[in-house]
Amino acid sequence: MESMVVFLILYSILIVFDLIPMIRKKDKKALFVAVPVYILTLTADIMLSFGANLPSPSKFIGNIVTSIIH
Amino acid sequence: MNHKITAKQIEATLFMFWMGSIVVIGASSQAKQDSWIAILLAGILFLPLMFLYIRLSTLYPGKNLYEILFAVFGKIFGRVITLIYVLYSIHLGALVLNVFSTFIHVLNMPETPEPAILFFIILLAVWTVKSGPENIGRISKYTFPILVASILVTFVLSIKDMDLGYLKPIMNTDMKTLLSSALSVCILPLGEIIICLSFLSAVDNQVKMSKVYFQGMIWTLAIILIVNIRNILILGFPSVTMFYFPSYEAVSIISIGEFFSRIEVLIGVNLMLAGFIKVAVCVYSASLGLTKLLNAEDQKLFVVPCGLMMVTLSGMLYENTIEWMESIKIYEIYAIPFLVLLPVVILIGAEIRARKNRTKTKNPPAPNKEAEGS
Numbered sequence: 001m002e003s004m005v006v007f008l009i010l011y012s013i014l015i016v017f018d019l020i021p022m023i024r025k026k027d028k029k030a031l032f033v034a035v036p037v038y039i040l041t042l043t044a045d046i047m048l049s050f051g052a053n054l055p056s057p058s059k060f061i062g063n064i065v066t067s068i069i070h
Numbered sequence: 071m072n073h074k075i076t077a078k079q080i081e082a083t084l085f086m087f088w089m090g091s092i093v094v095i096g097a098s099s100q101a102k103q104d105s106w107i108a109i110l111l112a113g114i115l116f117l118p119l120m121f122l123y124i125r126l127s128t129l130y131p132g133k134n135l136y137e138i139l140f141a142v143f144g145k146i147f148g149r150v151i152t153l154i155y156v157l158y159s160i161h162l163g164a165l166v167l168n169v170f171s172t173f174i175h176v177l178n179m180p181e182t183p184e185p186a187i188l189f190f191i192i193l194l195a196v197w198t199v200k201s202g203p204e205n206i207g208r209i210s211k212y213t214f215p216i217l218v219a220s221i222l223v224t225f226v227l228s229i230k231d232m233d234l235g236y237l238k239p240i241m242n243t244d245m246k247t248l249l250s251s252a253l254s255v256c257i258l259p260l261g262e263i264i265i266c267l268s269f270l271s272a273v274d275n276q277v278k279m280s281k282v283y284f285q286g287m288i289w290t291l292a293i294i295l296i297v298n299i300r301n302i303l304i305l306g307f308p309s310v311t312m313f314y315f316p317s318y319e320a321v322s323i324i325s326i327g328e329f330f331s332r333i334e335v336l337i338g339v340n341l342m343l344a345g346f347i348k349v350a351v352c353v354y355s356a357s358l359g360l361t362k363l364l365n366a367e368d369q370k371l372f373v374v375p376c377g378l379m380m381v382t383l384s385g386m387l388y389e390n391t392i393e394w395m396e397s398i399k400i401y402e403i404y405a406i407p408f409l410v411l412l413p414v415v416i417l418i419g420a421e422i423r424a425r426k427n428r429t430k431t432k433n434p435p436a437p438n439k440e441a442e443g444s
Binding site: 002003006007009010013014018019022025027029030032033034037038040041044045048049053054055056057058061062064065066069 | 161183184185186189192193196360364365366368371372374375378379381382383385386387388389393397400403404
């Protein structure tokens with residue numbers, strides 16, 4: 001729960017000082033990256049703060065490396 | 071006002087980037103009491119890679135890594151390799167953030183949620199990168215002496231707790247283990263310097279990059295060597311391998327009289343300084359790559375998305391500290407394509423491209439007679 005509060009504060013700061021000015025600038029390329037990243041990372045962070053087990057990229061990389069070595 | 075990075079600033083940035091996580095984790099310990107020999111060997115093994123980076127910066131003066139990629143491989147392959155390095159920068163940044171939060175969470179603030187630790191680091195890193203690459207250079211220049219001084223202070227203060235016997239028997243490790251250990255140091259952290267090539271376009275044109283690389287590497291090797299010897303002489307083997315953060319444990323032993331103790335806080339400060347620079351460099355490199363990838367104009371707009379990806383990824387990487395320690399071995403193999411193979415391919419491509427350009431300038435195409443006649 002504390003983690004979620006921290007994430008919400010972080011995202012509100014970033015939305016106010018980064019995303020809203022970006023929307024005002026109407027830079028399509030930047031918005032094309034920023035909006036999906038904000039949505040996906042916020043969702044993932046909230047899920048992590050609730051203790052959800054998201055697939056770890058390290059395990060995936062580890063499996064690939066191990067399969068190549070052996 | 072000069073906005074270019076000076077020689078001293080880029081040298082300090084390279085050093086701080088290299089020291090990023092090594093000051094806490096310590097160098098590879100496969101070679102046990104001979105790991106100091108492995109570090110020296112790593113310096114020799116790294117030389118060809120360093121010449122590769124020097125050659126790249128000579129062939130394309132004033133161009134950063136991504137501009138070189140586009141110039142060498144064209145738009146399509148250039149974009150593919152740029153995307154690879156953007157993802158690698160984000161992953162590396164996430165790894166450093168993870169070391170940061172684990173270190174503080176495990177040793178200093180177990181009650182504080184890890185996102186709170188990441189929150190402050192990433193906000194500061196994003197702010198620094200948004201202020202321009204020259205700011206990272208400036209911060210590195212001023213924090214570099216603090217890091218060196220704190221390491222030297224811990225070394226001198228711990229002399230009374232050292233046992234020279236821990237270094238014996240010297241050269242008792244077989245050549246295979248020694249070379250493997252040297253290769254580990256060569257890849258992690260020395261090889262990671264390719265990310266710093268993103269700074270080349272921001273460096274003053276008069277800076278001699280070969281001198282910067284050499285001096286930065288010598289400083290780094292000297293400090294890694296001091297840290298490693300200090301840890302071995304205080305803790306000895308196998309105790310060094312028993313701790314997640316051997317530097318912290320080694321320095322925590324220091325106490326002078328009954329009033330001068332808790333020096334280990336300096337290790338945390340070192341991580342703060344060097345780790346922060348490393349995260350900032352990764353954020354800068356990833357955002358610059360994204361800008362080039364999308365052919366956008368303003369790099370600063372991509373800084374926050376890259377920082378957010380790093381924070382989220384660092385939370386997803388490992389479930390516990392044991393998993394993290396085991397993944398370091400995997401990382402040494404996983405990083406080889408990004409740090410060794412791809413740079414070799416880039417250099418070969420750059421050399422071919424440079425030769426083609428030279429033959430073009432030597433034998434310019436014959437002038438069109440019809441055009442001349444008209």
